[in-house]
Amino acid sequence: MKKIVVFMLAVLMVASVFMFAACAPKPTEPAASAAPASPAAKTYELATVVKLIGIGWFDRMNEGLQKYAKESGNKSTMYGPPKADAALQVQMIQDLISKKVNAICIVPFSPEAVEPVLKQAMEKGIVVIGHEADNLVNVDFDIEAFDNFAYGAELMKILGEKMGGKGNYATTVGALTAKSQNQWEEGGVAYQEKNFADMKLVERKIETYDEQKKAEEIMTELLKKYPDLTGFQGATSQDAPGAAAAVEKAGLIGKVHVVGTSLVSIAGKYLESGALDAIAFWDPADAGVAMNKLAVMCLNGEKDKIKEGLDLGIKGYNSLKYNPDKTENQSKYLYGAAWVIVNKDNMKDYNF
Numbered sequence: 600m601k602k603i604v605v606f607m608l609a610v611l612m613v614a615s616v617f618m619f620a621a622c623a624p625k626p627t628e629p630a631a632s633a634a635p636a637s638p639a640a641k642t643y644e645l646a647t648v649v650k651l652i653g654i655g656w657f658d659r660m661n662e663g664l665q666k667y668a669k670e671s672g673n674k675s676t677m678y679g680p681p682k683a684d685a686a687l688q689v690q691m692i693q694d695l696i697s698k699k700v701n702a703i704c705i706v707p708f709s710p711e712a713v714e715p716v717l718k719q720a721m722e723k724g725i726v727v728i729g730h731e732a733d734n735l736v737n738v739d740f741d742i743e744a745f746d747n748f749a750y751g752a753e754l755m756k757i758l759g760e761k762m763g764g765k766g767n768y769a770t771t772v773g774a775l776t777a778k779s780q781n782q783w784e785e786g787g788v789a790y791q792e793k794n795f796a797d798m799k800l801v802e803r804k805i806e807t808y809d810e811q812k813k814a815e816e817i818m819t820e821l822l823k824k825y826p827d828l829t830g831f832q833g834a835t836s837q838d839a840p841g842a843a844a845a846v847e848k849a850g851l852i853g854k855v856h857v858v859g860t861s862l863v864s865i866a867g868k869y870l871e872s873g874a875l876d877a878i879a880f881w882d883p884a885d886a887g888v889a890m891n892k893l894a895v896m897c898l899n900g901e902k903d904k905i906k907e908g909l910d911l912g913i914k915g916y917n918s919l920k921y922n923p924d925k926t927e928n929q930s931k932y933l934y935g936a937a938w939v940i941v942n943k944d945n946m947k948d949y950n951f
Contacts, residue, residue: 642672643701643898645891648691650708650773651809652679655865656836656883659951663884667891675891682775684807685712692716695725702726702894704887708778710735724893726897728890729780731933733922739897740905741890743922743934744881750938751786751832754858756794757940758787758830758878761856765797766832769821771838773809780834783860787832801825807838811865815843822849824897829948835857836866839878843883863949865940870943881937882951885913889935906930 607841630929635786647664649657661677668675678695680687685708693716695703703720707713711733717727717737729741758768772780784804791798802821807814814837821828822845833839839859846855852873861878869875892911896904909919915937922932941949 610732611686624792624821627787632800641899642674643895644698645673645675645702645704646695646700647675647687647704647706647887647890649677649706649764651681652677653681654809654836655862655951659862659864660883660887662951663882663887664891666884667888671891671895673891673895676699677887682888683708685776689713689716692720696720696723699723700725700868701878701898702728702891704728704730704890704894705732705735706737707732707735708774710778711776722931726894726896727735728894730886730890731777733782733925733934734778734805736929739902740893742886742916742919743932744886745934747782747844747934748786748789750879751783751788752790753938753940754783754832754860754879755787755790758832758856758858759795760789761876762795762798762830764795766798766829767801767825767827769802769825769828770838771798771805771806771807771814771817771834771842772830773835773838774806775804776833777936783834784832798830801828807833807835807841809837811841811844812836814838815844815916816841818842818845819849822846822851822855827948829855831855831857831859833857833861835859836861836880839875840869843872843875844895847872847874862951863946864951867946870941870946873943877921877940877942879940881915881939883949885915885937889913889916905933907933909933 623722646719664675664677678691714737721727727738729735729738733741733743735741772784805817831842839857839861843857857875858877860880862880866878889911907921910917916935919933921929925932
């Protein structure tokens with residue numbers, strides 16, 4: 600009996616082994632290799648450093664940068680000091696070098712001040728694109744919205760006609776170090792000397808540091824100092840509105856004429872009142888995108904495509920030209936044809 604029990608247990612154990620083997624899951628066969636995914640387009644971290652934040656001009660530029668980031672997949676961020684200060688800009692660029700961003704697009708308060716730190720950035724392999732500073736050396740490219748001297752001349756043409764070709768006028772710039780703004784002023788004065796010989800420039804290139812209140816104070820003092828002053832041309836987006844505010848408060852609308860660079864969102868109420876005759880500008884949003892697009896072309900190894908005739912797909916930047924004033928490395932300095940002239944009659948066409 601004992602032998603039978605042992606035999607039966609042995610049979611049951613063998614049967615269990617076979618049953619387990621039959622029920623056990625089979626090893627998974629290797630999956631067929633998936634077709635390799637097409638490589639995603641490379642994206643970059645693009646830093647745009649502006650003169651200062653908190654003013655309408657660069658708020659508008661940031662709108663363009665954020666739209667471009669959404670459309671392109673690149674990270675596009677704007678940086679700027681709370682006041683126009685070259686040292687603060689330099690510090691920001693140094694921080695961005697430490698962060699190893701792929702590109703720095705710069706609108707410098709003082710081109711001379713940022714040259715050394717931009718050189719450091721380029722030595723680290725960071726692409727550098729300039730704007731409003733065609734005297735920068737340490738850049739891969741500088742992109743201007745237009746011929747700066749011609750732009751200033753166009754503003755002076757309007758001012759001269761409003762003044763009847765005679766009378767005293769003054770000019771302002773954000774700073775004597777602001778290259779493009781000084782070129783606008785110089786282009787305007789050269790046009791006046793050639794075309795309006797009876798106009799007299801009583802004071803020029805007074806610095807406003809991009810502050811509207813400062814521009815208003817300057818104009819108030821000019822009106823006291825020169826009771827026969829009848830004209831003003833301003834460079835920064837804050838200058839003409841500030842001067843117009845002073846003209847309005849002095850009750851001199853129609854007697855003192857004001858023109859300058861600005862935006863409708865900043866200067867519109869003075870265009871409406873007649874204290875400001877006309878403004879000129881280019882869209883800062885488009886300028887920001889133009890800088891970013893050039894940076895990405897450089898990062899993608901397409902520097903050879905950045906030349907005269909290039910179409911960036913942005914209005915006013917459809918056929919870039921070399922800066923004729925450059926005799927060395929001319930191909931680094933390009934400009935478009937992006938300015939517009941706005942007055943009371945057409946200001947509603949612009950919502951920024």
